[in-house]
Amino acid sequence: MRLRLTEFRPRTGPHEHRVVQPRTTLRHTSLTAPDPIGLLLGDHDGLNRLAGLFSFAACSRHTIVHIPLRDGVPPDEGWGERVDLVLAHHTLGLRPSQWPGLRRRLRGGTPLTARTDEARTARDARAWQTARDRDELRHTTHARTLFLFGSRGVFADSAAGFAHAAGFGPHQKRVAQGHSALMTGLPLTQPPGGGHPYEVLVSFKPYPPYAHFRRPGASATRPPRPAAAP
Template sequence: MRLRLHEFRPRLGRHEHRVVQPRTALRHTSLSAPDPIGLLLGDHDGLSRLAALFSFAACSRHTVVHVPLRDGIPADEGWGEPVDLVLAHHTSGLRPSKWPELRRKLRQGTPLTARTDEARTARDAGSWREQEEHADFREELRHATYARTFFLFGSRGVFAEAATNLAYAAGWGPRQKRVHTGQSALMAALPSLVQPPGGGHPVEVLICFKPYPPYAHFRRPGR
């Protein structure tokens, strides 16, 4: 998939970060941070582009992917306060507490076009799933919520697995029953979120497909 992005090179002290954003907003996609359950709700375009952004993040160790989602069209279902999304590798050095300062520097970005490699993403996700079965597996998604932003810190494999889950939701969500009436369809979840100590309900972010209104425009594939 071809991604149209804006690229920024803001500095914090002596360190320069590379940050990219989608050039156009994901208007019909929203995210609520998990407390303990979050909801990622999107139409075909939004979920497809998120899948591509996760795929891009998987292969871009030194890039922070910022997806502004709070300014989209509010969903007519769900819960929690809307948040933006940031994807970064464990090794990026990004701290959530520094994000507001960094975000203020994201001005006048440079246009960037990137292509994702779906075959490589599928291979990386498959390798991650094989490793997940091992007892010493530790390749998880660390997460934090700060300044109305949900941060995911991971590595190539787990970001690739998230990309495949989102692609599945985008591709098969339109085929689910009753979505043409405006009902959402639960399709998947973000994989392997790090759980807090002490037990309790597991932290999850559910991925749901939902067409955007007016729903009369929507037709299930094959109908």
């Protein structure tokens, strides 16, 4: 997949950070943080681009991937306050408390085009799924942003989940009438001592007006009118 991004190089003291954002907003995609259940709603374009961004994050250990999701069209279902999304490898050492200062410095970015390697992402996802000690996405919410910290494998597995949701979501029943379809979830770390599990549910939802929506394989033209009776 080709990703059209904007790259920033903000500095905090002697340290330079690399931050990338999608060049255009994921207009019909929204996210609420897990408390303990979060919800990500996206159309085909949004879920497909998220698959690419998670795949990019999997292979970019020194890059912060910032996905603004509060700027899109407000969803007509769901719960909680909408948040943005940040992806970073746990080895990068990003502290959520640093983020507001970094975000204020995201100005004057440089256009960047990147290509993801779907075959490599699939291999990394399979390796993560078969690993004996699988890591999960560590998460926290700060400054109206959900932070997900992980490794190459767990980001690749999440990318595969988003790709599945984008590809098969349009085939689900009742989506043509505007109903969302639950497709997958993100593997989040759980609180110590039990309690309600934390999870972000990922659902496909076409954007209104729904008259424009065609399930894959359906004709894009109206059926012919029946012939007039003689």
